[in-house]
Amino acid sequence: xxxxxxxxxxxxxxxxxxxxxxxxxxxxxxxxxxxxxxxxxxxxxxxxxxxxxxxxxxxxxxxxxxxxxxxxxxxxxxxxxxxxxxxxxxxxxxxxxxxxxxxxxxxxxxxxxxxxxxxxxxxxxxxxxxxxxxxxxxxxxxxxxxxxxxxxxxxxxxxxxxxxxxxxxxxxxxxxxxxxxxxxxxxxxxxxxxxxxxxxxxxxxxxxxxxxxxxxxxxxxxxxxxxxxxxxxxxxxxxxxxxxxxxxxxxxxxxxxxxxxxxxxxxxxxxxxxxxxxxxxxxxx
Numbered sequence: 001x002x003x004x005x006x007x008x009x010x011x012x013x014x015x016x017x018x019x020x021x022x023x024x025x026x027x028x029x030x031x032x033x034x035x036x037x038x039x040x041x042x043x044x045x046x047x048x049x050x051x052x053x054x055x056x057x058x059x060x061x062x063x064x065x066x067x068x069x070x071x072x073x074x075x076x077x078x079x080x081x082x083x084x085x086x087x088x089x090x091x092x093x094x095x096x097x098x099x100x101x102x103x104x105x106x107x108x109x110x111x112x113x114x115x116x117x118x119x120x121x122x123x124x125x126x127x128x129x130x131x132x133x134x135x136x137x138x139x140x141x142x143x144x145x146x147x148x149x150x151x152x153x154x155x156x157x158x159x160x161x162x163x164x165x166x167x168x169x170x171x172x173x174x175x176x177x178x179x180x181x182x183x184x185x186x187x188x189x190x191x192x193x194x195x196x197x198x199x200x201x202x203x204x205x206x207x208x209x210x211x212x213x214x215x216x217x218x219x220x221x222x223x224x225x226x227x228x229x230x231x232x233x234x235x236x237x238x239x240x241x242x243x244x245x246x247x248x249x250x251x252x253x254x255x256x257x258x259x260x261x262x263x264x265x266x267x268x269x270x271x272x273x274x275x276x277x278x279x280x281x282x283x284x285x
Contacts (some may be wrong), residue, residue: 001058005020006047013178014105018087018211018236018239019236019239020236021080021083021236022084022087022232022233022236023232023233023241024080025080025081025083025084025085025232026229026230026232026233026236027229028077028080028081029077029081029225029226029228029229029232030186030225030226031073031075031077032073032077032078032081032225032230033075033222033225033229034227035070035071035073035077035224036070036074036218036222038070038233039070039071039074041065042065042066042068042069043071044068045066045068045116045147045150045152046066046221047147047148048144049120049123049139049140049141049142049143049144049146049147050140050143050201052066052124052143052147053120053123053124053128053139053140053143055269056120056121056124057124057127057128061125061246062250063121063124065115066115067116067117067118067120067121067282068115068117068151069117071115071151072111072115072117075107075108075111075112075164076108076112077158078107078108078164078168079104079108079156081228081232082100082101082104082105082167082168082171082277083101083105083229084232084235085100085101085171085175085181085232086098086100086101086171087235088178088180088181088235089171089174089175089177089178089180089181090263091178092174092177092178092179093174093252096173096174097170097171097174097241099167099170099215100167100168100169100171100174101167101171102123102167102169103163103166103167104163104164104167104168104171106160107159107160107161107162107163107164107167108160108164110156110157110159110160110162110163111151111156111157111160111161113156114144114149114150114151114154114156114157114160115150115151116147116149116150116151119146119236119250120143120146121148123139123142123146124143126139127140127143127231140166148174158200158204161197161200161204162197162200162201165193165194165196165200166193166197168193169190169193169194169197169208171189172186172187172190172193172194173186175189175273176190180231181231182227182231184223184227185224185227185228185231188220188221188223188224188227189220189224189228191216191217191220192217192218192220192224193217195213195214195216195217195220196213196214196217198213199214199217244264
């Protein structure tokens with residue numbers, strides 16, 4: 001018997017805009033799947049600025065192809081995906097779910113901030129318009145400096161990779177304990193991100209990771225993104241169904257509600273007339 005907690009949220013929780021955010025995350029996971037195959041066409045970032053400039057200037061859309069924007073798309077889409085995974089698995093372990101989400105969001109910020117694509121396009125345009133060898137050489141040196149501080153060579157990129165894959169591993173482990181995701185989705189996510197994290201750590205400390213690590217990680221990413229997209233779409237549908245099934249609760253007065261005004265007291269009438277004593281006349285001495 002599966003003892004993992006069921007997904008939809010408790011009836012007392014407000015689902016609100018989460019149903020649409022689940023769908024956004026499902027589309028984002030689908031874009032990651034497409035970007036992964038687009039990466040096979042664009043390839044790795046070229047090692048020198050001279051090669052990057054020549055490649056960008058040789059094609060009308062060379063900047064998009066050789067600016068490594070497929071990596072930027074794949075990384076940026078982790079933000080809504082991780083947020084919706086957190087929404088589901090937090091009911092199992094709120095603390096570790098928040099740790100995993102925080103790692104992913106910090107990694108996305110670091111990676112996007114250090115991505116060299118736009119800087120290289122700008123320098124390539126200036127390099128193409130340069131009129132002297134001295135200008136072109138200065139721009140080439142600037143391009144090499146941009147590559148040295150980019151995501152593939154800078155400390156921010158290395159730390160971002162650890163946070164991205166490490167946070168995804170944490171969330172995948174929690175997905176194994178929650179019925180909001182299939183076990184296949186959780187296991188493929190654990191395999192893909194775990195192997196990717198291992199090769200990232202080995203390469204970051206100067207070792208040469210075996211090629212089979214990234215090969216098997218890539219094979220695990222292929223089914224993980226579609227499975228994740230499907231599970232997130234289903235989660236959004238369940239959230240919508242639960243929201244529609246929750247009955248309207250009676251209004252409960254809160255401290256901010258204004259009390260109805262109290263009725264005004266009636267105006268006092270004239271005093272009663274004195275009552276005359278029987279027999280009349282003034283009292284005797």
